[in-house]
Amino acid sequence: TPRIFSGIQPSGGLTLGNYLGALKRFVEKQDEGIETIYCLVDMHAITVWQSPADLRRQTREGAAAFIAAGIDPKRSILFNQSQVSAHAELGWIFNCVARMGWMGRMTQWKDKAGKNSENASLGLFAYPALMAADILAYKATHVPVGEDQKQHLELTRDIAAKFNNDYGVNFFPITEPVIEGAATRVMSLRDGSKKMSKSDPSDQSRINLTDDADAIAAKIRKAKTDPEPLPDTLDGLKDRPEARNLVNIYAALAGLTPAAVVAEHAGAQFGTFKPRLAELAVSVLSPITTEMNRLMADPAEIDRILGEGSARAEAIARPILDEVYDIVGMVRSR
Numbered sequence: 001t002p003r004i005f006s007g008i009q010p011s012g013g014l015t016l017g018n019y020l021g022a023l024k025r026f027v028e029k030q031d032e033g034i035e036t037i038y039c040l041v042d043m044h045a046i047t048v049w050q051s052p053a054d055l056r057r058q059t060r061e062g063a064a065a066f067i068a069a070g071i072d073p074k075r076s077i078l079f080n081q082s083q084v085s086a087h088a089e090l091g092w093i094f095n096c097v098a099r100m101g102w103m104g105r106m107t108q109w110k111d112k113a114g115k116n117s118e119n120a121s122l123g124l125f126a127y128p129a130l131m132a133a134d135i136l137a138y139k140a141t142h143v144p145v146g147e148d149q150k151q152h153l154e155l156t157r158d159i160a161a162k163f164n165n166d167y168g169v170n171f172f173p174i175t176e177p178v179i180e181g182a183a184t185r186v187m188s189l190r191d192g193s194k195k196m197s198k199s200d201p202s203d204q205s206r207i208n209l210t211d212d213a214d215a216i217a218a219k220i221r222k223a224k225t226d227p228e229p230l231p232d233t234l235d236g237l238k239d240r241p242e243a244r245n246l247v248n249i250y251a252a253l254a255g256l257t258p259a260a261v262v263a264e265h266a267g268a269q270f271g272t273f274k275p276r277l278a279e280l281a282v283s284v285l286s287p288i289t290t291e292m293n294r295l296m297a298d299p300a301e302i303d304r305i306l307g308e309g310s311a312r313a314e315a316i317a318r319p320i321l322d323e324v325y326d327i328v329g330m331v332r333s334r
């Protein structure tokens with residue numbers, strides 16, 4: 001039977017990219033009636049510096065975003081990673097399964113460590129092994145993510161296969177990435193070659209789920225584009241990454257294909273298309289923002305939900321981890 005796991009880092013406020021590439025899809029999977037486990041991965045977040053106050057606020061705000069977007073903490077398991085120690089424990093074992101060479105080839109490592117990788121945290125390098133542990137601690141079969149996480153999911157499959165092979169077991173499933181929809185890679189509003197990220201230093205590069213209608217409209221109005229009007233087929237967007245990005249965003253927000261959006265707005269100038277996109281974005285996001293703000297007024301209730309989710313997650317992961325320790329040959333006598 002399928003079991004879905006996915007996570008988002010509380011490394012900042014959630015963006016439109018996180019919403020369209022991940023969160024919206026998480027809700028769809030839940031609503032299809034599949035078993036769904038969703039995690040605020042706070043241990044991943046500290047691979048780059050987070051002040052304790054920011055981390056706490058971002059974790060609660062992230063949980064509020066999940067619920068506001070439609071995650072029902074009764075039907076899905078919603079929790080934060082550090083409350084379930086199985087993640088860290090299995091992460092260590094996977095640090096001993098994964099190879100340095102595999103990790104060194106990860107593009108996220110190269111992007112985030114930058115030129116000065118000597119000064120990056122060891123955790124940032126090991127990040128994909130902990131991510132494999134997040135998924136495999138539940139023997140999850142499917143992981144909905146954005147396009148940028150494809151390489152990490154391939155590594156998760158490699159780790160599962162190597163563990164199974166090294167120990168001569170058929171224990172971990174080979175997980176399937178689920179990368180679907182019109183907006184699997186939302187690009188920065190300032191640079192069509194960079195993905196939109198919550199950790200981008202420029203706030204103008206992204207739409208935050210906490211942005212109000214004026215901020216959303218202003219960011220879309222100032223989004224980088226080219227001077228050409230929209231073409232009448234997708235072919236005409238081939239070498240126009242910024243234009244293609246706005247069309248993809250429109251499509252994902254409207255529940256249309258990019259081809260349908262282009263057909264509907266053929267010949268429109270960006271001066272016309274951008275206000276239409278802003279109006280659509282506000283109509284989708286503002287109910288979520290309003291609900292997030294309502295939920296954030298009661299942080300104790302959010303903490304209670306995360307605590308309850310953590311206990312339910314632990315109940316699934318602990319027996320799996322016990323079996324792992326046994327397979328590996330750890331003496332367990334207490």
Ligand code: ATP
Nearest residue numbers: 009011017021022145146184185186196197198199
């Ligand atoms: P950070 O900059 O801290 O890495 P992020 O915006 O990349 O933050 P993550 O927490 O790393 O967010 O990723 C959470 C989920 O959102 C993942 O499934 C990821 O693939 C997806 N995602 C992130 N950015 C985008 C994007 N621009 N378009 C579509 N999906 C995205």
Ligand code: MG
Nearest residue numbers: 009108148197
């Ligand atoms: Mg990321």
